[in-house]
Amino acid sequence: MLAGAPGISPEYYKRYVGGADVKIIFNKTFPLLRQAEAALVTSGTATLETALFRVPQAVCYHTPIGKVIAFLKRHVLKYISLVNLIANREVVKELVADTMTVEQVRLELNRILYDKEYRRQMLEGYEYMASRLGEAGAPKHAARKMVALLRRSREE
Secondary structure: OEEEOOOOOHHHHHHHHOOOOOOEEEOOHHHHHHHOOOEEEOOHHHHHHHHHOOOOEEEEEOOOOHHHHHHHHHHOOOOOOHHHHHHOOOOOEEEEHHHOOHHHHHHHHHHHHHOHHHHHHHHHHHHHHHHHHOOOOHHHHHHHHHHHHHHHHHHO
């Protein structure tokens, strides 16, 4: 199954899927994640959502400027996925630029699906990442704090 992005037409996906038996689903990403055993994810926000649903994943980014991105990834950017950026460590494998190959995707998907220890470590990494995000409702808590601070500063 493929969770289609809202702004992208089914025809776009069909160019890549070809005759493969892949069903493209739109506007049902969360129900799809609830049932998924593994995922290959490309969008920044989707990597975080997938982790919060506790679905093991590989982050896949193909780019036409692969050599530039590969250089940046090795020398400047530590991580590119929200999951790894929040955890400040590698929780999910990032297949980017020169490491984004069919063989690498196949190997990573096999590890996610069949290597129980690898899968367990990724799920533990998700728990760590979630703890760094804090409790649910963080925007509401932040807004309450800001209002309290504004009231205090007005009173002073």
